[in-house]
Amino acid sequence: MRPGVGLLVSTLVLAGAVAVTGSVLALRLFYVWILVLAAGWLWVRLSIRGLSLESGAIPERACAGSSIQQEVSLNSASRLPRFGLTLQAETDLPGADSAPVHEIVSGRGASLQTNYLLVKRGRFHLGRFRLTATDPFGLFHSRTSLGEARQITVHPQAVPLPPFSLLGLAGSGLSRRLPEALSASASSIREYTTGDSLRHVHWTSTAHTGQYMVKVFDADRSRHRAKNYWVILDMAAPAHSGEGSQSTAEYAVTLAAALARKYIAGGFQFGLIASQHEPVVMPAAASQKHLTDILDVLAVIEPRGAMPVAELIARHQGLFGSDSTVVTISPSNSSALTEAYHQLTSRGGAAAFFLIDGADFGGPSPAAAGRSLIQLGAPVYLLRKADSCAQSLEQAAGAPGWVRDWSRS
Structure with a gap:
């Protein structure tokens, strides 16, 4: 019963008791009740004035x-x-x-x-x-x-991005062709990451720092050095599963934000393409304002797109050149990702894939797509459901997709 109705019923009951019994006590109780109601009503009205x-x-x-x-x-x-x-x-x-x-x-x-x-x-x-x-x-x-x-x-939450061997800031991401074009002299050194050759360990710095350090070589052909990084963010609704912070969409957005923060902070040009009702295209740039604009988009983006990620890549492949490294983030199990890989690398650039295991979130598994990409030699990392997206990234960095037994998926 609503409070106002209860007060009205109580007043009518007391009034009825006075009329039926004619009791002086009932009449006095009625008067006191009316005074209480009047005082209470006046109290709350005056309390909020001024x-x-x-x-x-x-x-x-x-x-x-x-x-x-x-x-x-x-x-x-x-x-x-x-x-x-x-x-x-x-x-x-x-x-x-x-x-x-x-x-x-x-x-x-x-x-x-x-x-x-x-x-x-x-x-x-x-x-x-x-x-x-x-x-x-x-x-x-x-x-x-x-x-x-x-x-x-x-x-999106700021999570530390682990050192992925093919996507580190010190490397260009050109995993398959860069070794052919290394110059004889090293230009700098950096921390060792999974996948680096032990032949390139700089032992003097390793002994001095207590951590493995490797040499970084200049590429003889500058056209093979990555100058800009792109993220293709798959937000097509049918591909995603899960809810809230434990969803493939949230993992994808958090990873995209982490990549944007890291590469722009490293002075690289960074661009974003995402599927929505109309594709979101943010050309590559390196300013702090550009990072803010990207994070503003990622703050509100939701899996409401209709365009499959392979079609999204095909439509915008003209933006990528030989100096581009393109990272695709998707839970898609589409075999068309193999064609997308060919399109991304046909211009001389590099491509890598972060596949989110939708099976952990109640959706389909990307096993078939991941197996096909690995057979082509594409760098593939698998993000699985964990206590947090940061923990999932740590696990992916330590165990690339090809380590998983895809044949059982």
């Missing part, structure tokens, strides 16, 4: 997995204390509905701090609050909204 709210600034952008704080001041036009006030954030931010409700005793005003845990990427609104006044008897409640909602874009 109140204003000022909220501190929030960042325009943040990263999932982090938290932000907001200072809030509730100001009163009256110096009289007010009791029975509570303040709670009105926001579409996931998880904020479980935030604590602040009890307010307002004289001249009150200041408090609201903490928000950003559990999901997306675009949300913060800064508006719901003020609730309750009378001492708990009979009446009055609510009003205060403050101005501000938009915040939550970027």
Whole structure:
């Protein structure tokens, strides 16, 4: 029963008792009840009058997995204390509905701090609050909204990207042809990663640092050195499975963001192509603003595309040249990925694949596609369901796709 209906029924019952019994006691109880109702109603109406709210600034952008704080001041036009006030954030931010409700005793005003845990990427609104006044008897409640909602874009979670041997910053990603074109002298050294030849270990630096260090060679033909990196992000709805943070789509987006952060930070040109209702194409660039723009797109992208990833690659292959390394992220089990690999490498560039094992998320397995790509010599990494996407990346870096017994899938 709604509170208002309950109060009305109680009033009618008391009035009926007075009319039927004619009791003086019943009449007095009726009068007291009316006074209580009037006092409660007046209390809640006066409690929220003359109140204003000022909220501190929030960042325009943040990263999932982090938290932000907001200072809030509730100001009163009256110096009289007010009791029975509570303040709670009105926001579409996931998880904020479980935030604590602040009890307010307002004289001249009150200041408090609201903490928000950003559990999901997306675009949300913060800064508006719901003020609730309750009378001492708990009979009446009055609510009003205060403050101005501000938009915040939550970027995909920042996860450390393990050293994938064919995609490291020091290498060009040209795994099959680069050894033919190495010059005799090394230009620099870097940490050893899985797949490096032990012939290239720089023993002096290894002894000095306590970690294996390898020589980095200049390519004699500069056209074979990767100057730009592209990510093909498969967001076609039929290919994805799972929900929330444990979904193939979330793993794909988190990996795309990690690659963008790492390669742009390394000074490389980076571009993104993703399938949506209309393909999203962000030409390769290397500025911090470009990274922000990419992360803004990845913050809100969802698996709503209809174009298969192989068709997406075929439509945009003209963007890739001999100095390009193209990374495809997909849970697709389509055999057309083999043709996509031929298209990507036909111009002299390099291609690698991160396949997400949809079988772990209740969807199809990419085993057939992975087996075909491996037979062509394509670098393939398999991301499997783990406690977190970061853990899945660690496992993929330590165990490339060809280590898995695909024949049993």
